[in-house]
Amino acid sequence: MDVETWKSQLKKGAAELAVLALLDGGARSGIGLLDALQMRPEIGLSDGSIYPLLNRLEREGRVAGRWETPAGGGRGQKHYALTADGRTALKSMRTAWIGFRDDLTMIVGERK
Amino acid sequence: MSDAAKIDDYVRGLTRALRALPDREEIIAEIRAHLDHRAGEGKLGEAITALGPPDACARSFIEEMKVQSAFADGGPAKTFGALLALASQRVTAATGLFFSGIFFVMAAAFVFVGFYEMVAPETVGMWSDPATGSFFFGAMDDPTLPSAHELLGPWMIPVSGVLAVVSFVIGQKLSRFFIRLMMRRKPLLAI
Numbered sequence: 001m002d003v004e005t006w007k008s009q010l011k012k013g014a015a016e017l018a019v020l021a022l023l024d025g026g027a028r029s030g031i032g033l034l035d036a037l038q039m040r041p042e043i044g045l046s047d048g049s050i051y052p053l054l055n056r057l058e059r060e061g062r063v064a065g066r067w068e069t070p071a072g073g074g075r076g077q078k079h080y081a082l083t084a085d086g087r088t089a090l091k092s093m094r095t096a097w098i099g100f101r102d103d104l105t106m107i108v109g110e111r112k
Numbered sequence: 113m114s115d116a117a118k119i120d121d122y123v124r125g126l127t128r129a130l131r132a133l134p135d136r137e138e139i140i141a142e143i144r145a146h147l148d149h150r151a152g153e154g155k156l157g158e159a160i161t162a163l164g165p166p167d168a169c170a171r172s173f174i175e176e177m178k179v180q181s182a183f184a185d186g187g188p189a190k191t192f193g194a195l196l197a198l199a200s201q202r203v204t205a206a207t208g209l210f211f212s213g214i215f216f217v218m219a220a221a222f223v224f225v226g227f228y229e230m231v232a233p234e235t236v237g238m239w240s241d242p243a244t245g246s247f248f249f250g251a252m253d254d255p256t257l258p259s260a261h262e263l264l265g266p267w268m269i270p271v272s273g274v275l276a277v278v279s280f281v282i283g284q285k286l287s288r289f290f291i292r293l294m295m296r297r298k299p300l301l302a303i
Binding site: 030031046047048049051052053055056059065067075076077078 | 138139141142143144145146148149150159162163164168169172173176177
């Protein structure tokens with residue numbers, strides 16, 4: 001397996017956690033999430049991957065989407081907020097992630 | 113081409129590619145809103161490149177939806193349907209479709225044999241022919257082979273029933289296995 005494939009696998013689960021964690025701070029649109037992640041390219045979420053992910057999270061009941069139209073008119077955007085199930089999932093995922101990160105860091109170290 | 117025309121063009125392609133999905137309007141509206149927003153920032157070209165061609169963008173939704181729904185439901189119709197729908201795009205799905213399909217067809221054949229035993233018992237059975245060492249289970253037009261013995265008699269009905277259930281369960285387990293495999297191997301799209 002080459003490094004790019006490995007990185008892709010690594011990012012697969014992390015992207016979901018990143019989105020849920022960002023939504024924990026308040027409802028955001030797909031654009032809002034992408035803008036928040038713009039400075040974090042290693043998370044690996046792009047315009048092409050964020051909407052299928054949000055669509056799945058909504059179908060799983062972890063987030064709830066709502067269309068909001070700007071006060072001045074114009075085309076609205078769908079904003080997503082965490083549901084109670086999403087909050088529970090985030091809590092479990094956060095705990096699992098911290099344990100995983102700590103254990104792996106102990107093995108791999110932090111030197112680049 | 114103006115930004116509005118480019119957006120219309122992309123959305124038209126996406127609408128066509130998503131025609132199989134019942135709730136596509138929501139997805140299309142969201143992608144259009146995304147493109148409108150990016151056009152307002154002067155980044156429409158980058159946004160279209162990042163989304164990929166309409167077919168690829170649609171495929172990422174369809175795959176995510178079918179695989180997820182099959183996994184959540186777990187029923188044989190959903191899992192087999194997902195493999196069927198994705199077989200043309202994913203080798204794993206095509207392989208799963210082939211192997212689970214064999215067992216579903218076998219299950220159907222055993223059900224047929226069980227029913228046929230009730231209608232025409234003389235033509236249905238499990239024959240063994242010591243002379244040739246051959247063995248046959250099922251229905252045949254001419255079962256009067258001189259050296260062949262029918263072994264099961266009326267037991268063909270419960271035996272066929274059990275074999276049908278076993279084949280069906282194996283087919284279902286295989287479908288689920290390949291759906292799980294697809295979920296594990298599915299790369300995050302458009303990274």
